[in-house]
Amino acid sequence: MKELYRDFQTIYGFDHRCPVCGRVKELISRAAICDDLAEDWRLSPELRRAFDYREGRSCRHCGATTRIMNFALTLLEVINLKFSSRYQFVGDVEWRSLTNLRLAEINNCGVLHNYLGNLPGLSYSEYDSTDPEISSEDLMSLSYVDNCFDVVLTSDVLEHVPDYRQALNEIYRVLKPDGFFIFTVPWISGRTTVVKAKINCQGMVELLSRASFHGDYNLQLADYLVFYEFGYDFVQDLQNIFEVEIYCHHGFGGLVSSVFTCRC
Numbered sequence: 001m002k003e004l005y006r007d008f009q010t011i012y013g014f015d016h017r018c019p020v021c022g023r024v025k026e027l028i029s030r031a032a033i034c035d036d037l038a039e040d041w042r043l044s045p046e047l048r049r050a051f052d053y054r055e056g057r058s059c060r061h062c063g064a065t066t067r068i069m070n071f072a073l074t075l076l077e078v079i080n081l082k083f084s085s086r087y088q089f090v091g092d093v094e095w096r097s098l099t100n101l102r103l104a105e106i107n108n109c110g111v112l113h114n115y116l117g118n119l120p121g122l123s124y125s126e127y128d129s130t131d132p133e134i135s136s137e138d139l140m141s142l143s144y145v146d147n148c149f150d151v152v153l154t155s156d157v158l159e160h161v162p163d164y165r166q167a168l169n170e171i172y173r174v175l176k177p178d179g180f181f182i183f184t185v186p187w188i189s190g191r192t193t194v195v196k197a198k199i200n201c202q203g204m205v206e207l208l209s210r211a212s213f214h215g216d217y218n219l220q221l222a223d224y225l226v227f228y229e230f231g232y233d234f235v236q237d238l239q240n241i242f243e244v245e246i247y248c249h250h251g252f253g254g255l256v257s258s259v260f261t262c263r264c
């Protein structure tokens with residue numbers, strides 16, 4: 001049986017290059033977590049720093065955050081496994097040549113989208129898209145046929161889905177046997193999952209505690225409303241469906257910058 005946790009540093013060593021653009025790392029830092037969110041989420045100063053590190057520390061050249069850099073390393077490992085390649089940087093991947101790869105990017109994966117857009121077999125969707133060329137997929141009811149993707153990516157999306165278990169089942173359904181679901185969510189491994197909101201029997205959003213939002217707190221955008229604050233029990237839900245590995249840094253920031261790799 002495989003280990004649940006894999007440490008980025010053990011696998012990749014300390015890399016001085018950004019795994020997205022391949023340039024020598026020059027990192028800029030800013031605070032990413034606002035006071036309202038820190039209070040609603042009951043973040044200790046240490047956890048707040050860890051989430052600031054996750055979202056507010058980024059590559060000066062391409063803008064990839066810590067989380068997206070970790071996402072890139074995990075995606076590269078899956079690409080290299082599937083194509084027996086040895087890519088180290090997302091920017092080096094010959095995306096146009098990967099004609100056999102069917103990949104669903106459900107809401108954009110930050111700066112990774114700039115590269116994934118070159119993939120012939122990309123199915124890209126965006127929440128509430130107004131572009132007729134870009135569909136809007138509902139993760140709880142995907143429009144795709146069964147067993148059609150090699151890889152599905154979501155980037156900090158599941159916490160905004162009213163029923164994440166249904167979304168997991170849908171993602172499993174559209175993946176091929178041996179397909180991968182790679183994703184991030186904000187999670188705190190030392191807590192249990194908190195349901196913040198639900199859809200009631202009238203089909204309306206019902207808040208179960210004060211509303212939390214990601215993105216710009218002042219805008220209080222419906223698509224950034226938090227339905228779940230994920231905790232350790234979330235992993236069991238994943239394991240009920242997939243073979244799971246969690247890529248993480250065991251050092252600073254605990255597990256908050258983890259990337260989940262789920263294999264059918």
Ligand SMILES: [Zn+2]
Binds near residue numbers: 021023060061062
């Ligand atoms: Zn970069």
